[in-house]
Amino acid sequence: MRTIVFVAPFLLETTMRFARAAAALPGVRLCGVMQEAPGGTDRQVFADLVRVDDGLSAPELIEAVELLRRRHGPPARIIGVLEPLQVQLAEARAHFGVRGTEVETAEVFRDKAKMKDRLRAAGLPVARHRLVGTAQDAVAFEAEVGFPMVLKPPAGMGAKATFRVGSREELLRAVAGLRASPSNPVLAEEFLHGQEGSCDTLTLAGVPRLTSISYYRPSCLTALENPWIQWCTVLPRRDQGPGYDDIRELGARAVRALGLDAGFTHMEWFRRPDGSLAIGEIAQRPPGAHLTRMIGLAFDMDPYRMWARAVIDDAFDGPWDRAYSVGCAYLRGIGRGRITSVTGVKQAHDAVGRAVVETKLPTPGAPKSDSYEGDGYAIVRDPRTELVEHALETIIAKLRVRYA
Template identity: 35%
Template sequence: MNIVFVEPSFPRNQRRFVHALREVGANVIGVGETPEDWLEHEVRDALVAYYKVDNVTDVHQLEAAVKWAQSIAWVDALESTVESHQLAAAHVREARGIPGTSVRTTWLCRDKPSMKEVLRAAGIPTAASTAADTADQVRDFAKEVGYPLILKPRAGAGAQGTVKVTSDGELETALVGFGDTPSIAVEEFVDGHEGFYDTITVDGATTHDWITHYYPNVLEAMRHRWISPQFVTTNRINDSAMYAEVRELGQRVGEVLGIGTSATHMEWFYGDKGLRFSEIGCRPPGVGCWDLYSAANDVDVYREWAHAVVHGRVDHPLSRAYSAGIVALRPDHDGHIHGYSGVDEVAGRYGEWIIDTHLPGAGTPTQAVEAGYMANAYVRMKHPDYDTLRAMLDDVGRTVHVHAG
């Protein structure tokens, strides 16, 4: 099978997808913004050909690259795994007659108000939402639905650019922050526990899946320096009626949106109003989730995805042997990292359960709290018992301190 893969070298984990495709027998043709002679050897050696463009999100440039690839080989698939690359890839698939995720599905997975409108029409529980092109439309929605509300970019990923408002005054301040943005998504704030449901699907059927919890919810986690936030994937996925409900919701969402063979990443809330859909991406999750899933289940999830794309099936079952999670460690001040305390204590207590650590060296510039779970230091761990793992991650967050200034 010949596969065109969009941007094989950046961000860095993109090479994991390329190597996985090659390992399961695909010939991979790369399209990217890096000059070919600048590619690292481990990337270039995994490709059978490469085409440079100035912008992989430009449909015309990407189509020119794929047209060139089709001139040298039959192209069976065009794959992209980065949110911002998805829509251009879908347009080029349809223009060049390549099977895969459609423009309609990709658009619905990118545009949050349209996504939720379609899902609500199908009876799937979601928060009230709208697409607002003017400040007055946002104000009218606030009068109708009430506070709190969430404002976010229509095609944003995760919590990026997301603002919670609880009053008219906060709403006006938030609207100023969106500036000249032509259209934003506005939705009812759903109170409850937040998590995500990730899958690999083949022809619309779920072949691998994972359920993961946030502690605390993302908006809170990304706004307070003192919090050492976590997300933890559970190995109890088969043991709970609530998890069965999440899995059923994910299957229904995929069917309504027309998701075929793909990785997916779906956010959900569970609270007083029951289970509520939040949003879905027709792509792999970010922030190293697949590394945790691999460690927890004795498989290489990148290879499982590649096997699904190339051979129409996954290769190995998930062991569900472990739960696995990450705890983000925030610097006590912005500036540059000076050092750490508590690292040796944690290693002595939990060494056998630590998957890996990321402790940037002294002098490394810090990143803002809102930059995410892997922006500064972090520790990733696994354990057969979910509750024990949660307690260990809590202890790491309390014990390890990142000193900066």
């Protein structure tokens, strides 16, 4: 029996899908380290649990794993899916001599400035960037790239805590508001124009074994800046050939350059108006915004088990054919406060309900989410990409979320 330690400060439903997949593998005794114990049937997924006060603390994580080691023997793997946890997981693996992503690799993925330096050194196209600790640093970078530009934390996640600035006044105000200093710099980046999407890979032995390409309508940053927009993600059925092969190659080269051995990666790509590609950033984690679930629907397989097999068994059960196009509409609306109503549900269902495979409607009375993923979602699937795009357009045109 192999002792597998699964670390998750808080067990959200998406996280539990990965935990259940790990626990279901033959010969696995799944032990958890978390801040809050799961309730109901989720508790049965774990053979043992250790609670910590701070789920992102490496010393507390190591102490918890040591307790599990005394109870069940040396762990075979120490795993987790949360992006801000990957460096601490690597430190725990190094402490106990457990196989998996090493500290240096995890740090390069986590520190976006180091990550971009590594990618650029490998000859890969990335946004020009600079760590900004003073107003003078910011003005110097402005002279290099102009406006607009983007400011974000060096260890940010996705589009969260990301700001677009379009003038000297906005730039200096943002640098001050983010409390940038030489010891606590922010990352300034060239703003990339063009189509945006993701290239998500499942890597084993340093080689991407499954690659999934998607595109956004509109971009994540646009959705973040305009909290009323009901935006969409589309996984086209055919993501190989012209317009996709160069993205696939770029993703594989990025994984090699950063040295990942096994696991999921989520890479944001931009295609500029001249057709050239650039990498926004790449994260060492499963894709969010329901993309992992969508990948499973596109290939008609279990993506959570695929991840577990890679990071626990060093195995890959594919390849699978990409039999479907899949899309997701993120539901939200104009206003602030609490959700008062969701209208147009019947009309949308009557029009495209046959293509809908999973929904979570916004809950009346709930406060408006500050996430760009919105207050609910609808996932659609069909072999025809054009039908998926039409279904998404219909959903966001007919559904209206209101707040008060």
